[in-house]
Amino acid sequence: MLKKLLFALALLATIKSYSQTAQRFFSKEKLTQTGVYYYPEHWPETQWERDIKNIAKLGFEYIHMSEFAWAFMEPEEGKYDFRWLDKVIDLAGKNNLKVVLCTPTPTPPAWLVTKHPEVFLQNNIYQPMEHLSRGNYSTSSDIYKEYTEKIVTQLAKRYGKDNRVMGWQLDNEPARDIDFSPAAQEKFREWLKKKYGTIDALNKAWGAAFWSNMYNNFDQVRIPNQRLLYGVSPHALLDSKRFSVEQLAASLDFQAQTLRRYISEKQWIMTNYMTIGNNVGYDPSRTKHLDFTSYTNYPAAGYNDNGSKSFRMGSMTPLTFSNDYHRSVKGVYGVMELQPGQVNWGPINPQPEPGAVHMWLWHTFAGGTSLNCTYRYRQPLYGSELYHYGIVGTDGVTPSRGGLEFAQYITEVNKLRKQYNAKKAAPQKYVARKTAILSTMDNLWDQDLQKQTTQWNPFEHLMKYLRIAKALGAPVDFVREDADFSNYKVLMVPAYQLVDQAIITKIQKFAENGGQVILTCRTGHKDKNGHLWEAKWAEPIYKLIGAEVQFFDLMMPNTEGKISMAGTEYNWNNWGDILKPFAGTESLAKYTNQFYAGQTAVTKVKQGKGTVTYIGVDTDTGDLEKAAVRKVYADAGIATEDYPAGINVEYRDGFWVAVNYTSQPFNLNLPANAKILVGEKVLPSPGVTVWTE
Template identity: 55%
Template structure:
């Protein structure tokens, strides 16, 4: 009881933390303290696997851990869905089974990542405290029977979370077998319309705006007589139930929801650190392209990991693309998550056929190995697999594991994981701590500026159902990687000057401070590429009381006269250097100032002859505005090639789906396309793995 009283006092303090606004996003070093502290560079990339001791007879555990070690894995991951086993009755904890599992793992030379089990509250909690579950947009409370449906602002849920986290921390926080901690699982920030979330949202608004008059102004509440007299009148906006919900209220609710998720994780990290030793890292595993959450807000974690399932019913590239997987996914996740804290890992990487997509095909033989090498090439410190054994029951029983349903026979993907684990050990023997990337490779270093708030705001008011915010950004990612550029996905708080080229795709929400920072970057020698939709709105989602996109006009040296959209079968045309390109999604029609060059013009529609792409020298650098999104991206690629050329940067010309990266003295090429590709390593290069031409799903490694 003494521990519970102390725990309750701590809850009162930390509940205040959970209802306060998130501060400015953290800045990120290229190679962080976390990377050096937890992941020695000479280890390159460690390979691990999920194991669920609570799913299997204890008599099989030792055999399983022995086989995990034999296959070459270096760590196991346990506990994220085991709350009912850790706390079978309210206040009664049972960790004896987990003690034995951790001890067995250590006996087989396996490090352990332990997890907080907060995505899956036990049935006893659901029965006695139904308010712990969130309320969906349909007004219905989610119930026990799935995962990740908890109300993050509910005091009872937070009280139970604190207790189980503290129990785990005090028991395993100094255990040398425990390598680190994962908080929760795939925190997705689903919107919650329940009473606790509504109250927390109002508190968040009070902290943000201070007075109801400021909220009314920032939300444009005069429109449709939506103004409020008091914060207590505010309800979370629900676009699924009402037409025309205020976009400014929706944007703030998205911010609040992401903040609530991040604060929940930051709070858990604070609880753990009361007992854990500094050698144990704390992370979580966001989904690679998360829509509702914002991983950058989880600033108190040591680093942020991600999950990635490339094959899940998508078409990919070419005839076999559906088996090769999403070509941009790992490239984006590597560039985004590593940049947050300077270190990252993939906590879940697909082992084979899965269960959750509309269509679940078999991946192509060899492609799991390719994904792992792509993760390595992106600078990851570890790669982990969900899961070791294919489940025999439950909603994911069709999900492949490292071994098949008999518990011992490796799956095809399991053998590929084992192969990469062996190859990583071989590569460590060749590691050179003095290796440095080639100068021409570093010279074309490129960044994409990304802010989740642009995604949230655009996707609520797309203006055309053909618009895809993620897809628009991925187009520029693909272009940069086809040029052989090292790529980071960065935030506004970071130093732009580290990058010769900076792309800000569809950067709709801006303020004068950001425009000044862009301008300074260009004047000092940077090459900035802005694309359509940029600068349309203020940070609150309102239009500027000025000319369209007024803040960026002096920077780009042009006026954005208006924008146009075509139907799905529309045939818009734009020309550059005598080449015609087709578009139908978005067209900003530009009017260049004197001294601003028109690189491309519209060739039809009523504004034929007007400008689609501008280029302007400013100070020591340049700014390019790409006002159109074409159907196949060829124009955008040709424009960026010209930008790099004028900047004096040499580029490669890798075919679509081919990614080539340098890491720790090693070059790695992977091929997501359905056709063989020629890579052409330099004469005299030592080929370590693979051969030419690079076949689909294959890897080429050289130094």
């Protein structure tokens, strides 16, 4: 009890600094800082000084270390050795490099897991993971939590007041599949008791009356295992997903709270997440004690082949989304792993197009990043990532092409720092287009559980509206339900399936106060437990959209639905809501084939000083959706751009930044007073142009 009390008092002592904005850690005049991962434990000590000097010569400002080094910090239980880390930090300081230290929790040492094999997470065949990997521990294990506290405390006491350490990263790419270990099963039952209180409430929330799936008490509940179950309750699956990500968030928060007992107020705490998708095992918004979040992105790893160069450049969407999403979490964000060259773990691992690494760096800058970092400085000579490029090659000294592009970017950012003007306001034409996209992981998970068609991709639907906003030149924030919507001109609500009356009312008030709302198909089907309403289909949103959703239809892959809007015909075959407008509601688009030909697909209704547009259809090309969204901005008097797919233009801190992911050069339409600072008026492929007005 005394230990808990002292811990709470220590946290109260740091609450003042924690409650301030994360921007306090970063000088606006520096714009952003660039660093690189370095693994001294992988290389002879005789090479450390040479490597650190060369990192500094290339222009890097910090090194990132130790996320996989637990066995070097604590080679035997309770016997700590930080002498090697001290030496590298000393070398960093002598070369004017700052340090980002990481907690080493993704890789428990062999002595720990041999003594306590129960700390491993278990997969869906109840098989525990083993040593020789990473991220193999259960976030529900109290034993692992105890060892985590010990190593994090030792690190914090030793380096928490060291001015050379700028901040801390927790773990590495934290994510979890559903864990079926005994520890997780026990914690799941505790989580359910706290959430529902009684077993009757759980049975109701999970729809347990269906197929006689009732429980008599919480001790009977196990984490639902889809491998062993047919037609398992989607409500139970959704809860298991929520539990899993909340356990992960709690483990990160625990590390952050442990660090804060000892570290300086000048040191920040964050973690780095992988790229978000339909069914990811994390939710950055659920952590409470981190100063900000960061992300990992590898654009060219064999995932994109939509044009002659696209497989070497990737798509602009993942970086665009990651910038806007992570900036929206805390206002500040970082990029901890940005691809430095060819990688080794993709389905196909091509060489990036020359200039692509340079473009990716400027793309992250355009979104507002405060930190850029790359994995890694030296290409490894052993281990599972032998073919993964670094800033230098296998000889340890020769810069790779990506390394030279990093050095080029660093030089260019230094030039921009001299041009920075704190008094320069963002252009009004840009601010006027400011757009919020309402989205939660819960909605993505719930749709993914019951897609209803193989052609429905929840995350891709969300990204479609992000791409449309960017094509119109709109700055975007991703927001949750507790956000202040009044900061935006336009609010997009794509496929927001789980609603309650509170969020419906909040959206309604935003429109009535002059906001422009865009909702899309699959919105309002269910309550927050994932139950359909005991009412007409999606009836709670009828007043908001000024129409009734009569039913929805789904096409076969080779069947074409037809829709006419403003004299143009469009094809659709993914999802179609058939709408019946109320009096006073405009019908903007109608179906022209199938048995409901003549019925409405897109509506618009005036709500107070604003409007609500409902786009009830999902197409492959997105052309119909783009035309409908453009009309919303135009009718509201908001001037927009018309950038083609693959061209992204952003504004930050007095600078315009344009990047080109297409396979052709793009001629920018710059104003007469534009002063180009990086690049040319004609954007090469790939390429970047930075200018001021």
